Amino acid sequence: AQTVTQSQPEMSVQEAETVTLSCTYDTSESDYYLFWYKQPPSRQMILVIRQEAYKQQNATENRFSVNFQKAAKSFSLKISDSQLGDAAMYFCAYRILFSGGGADGLTFGKGTHLIIQP
């Protein structure tokens, strides 16, 4: 079975500090994309960052960056200068691309609840 594992159910960090959320995944497919989504208490799922599996360079989006280790099937998210607005559930996910076109649905991990301490 294809899975995503987020080993940290909950993380806490001081405001302005840096935190890293871990994610490992297991797929036998070679063509896929990886994502981090955040879901604040309002429940709206928001894209944080995405990474194409064929790219070696790690994606960055302002204070958010990833450490993508394809051989290890690891995809961690680093949040620098944490802000109160970063408090949310963070979900790691991947989407397999089909060789004939199209893609599978997103496969999600169980999530990490991030708490920001003021």
Next chain:
Amino acid sequence: KAGVTQTPRYLIKTRGQQVTLSCSPISGHRSVSWYQQTPGQGLQFLFEYFSETQRNKGNFPGRFSGRQFSNSRSEMNVSTLELGDSALYLCASTGEAATDTQYFGPGTRLTVL
């Protein structure tokens, strides 16, 4: 550009009833995917529609069905509701390319009594 909209936002039904949820994608997006979110199972993919055709589906019973209209709006139907169908149902829209990112709506919270 308006985001993904879902109606209704909250719904209460009783066991055995059926329910229909609606999703309007971002303007210009032709693909709509549906996900179920529960505390126990997490987020699970239901199905995806593209140009009025189901393109992909997850591992859910036939009680869960959907359709897409020519304006790309999508509906999801659950028949013979069970207590375990209580969940947040999320809709996501995507552009034409499979590599495009999925953008989510606010969800419909379904409670089955």
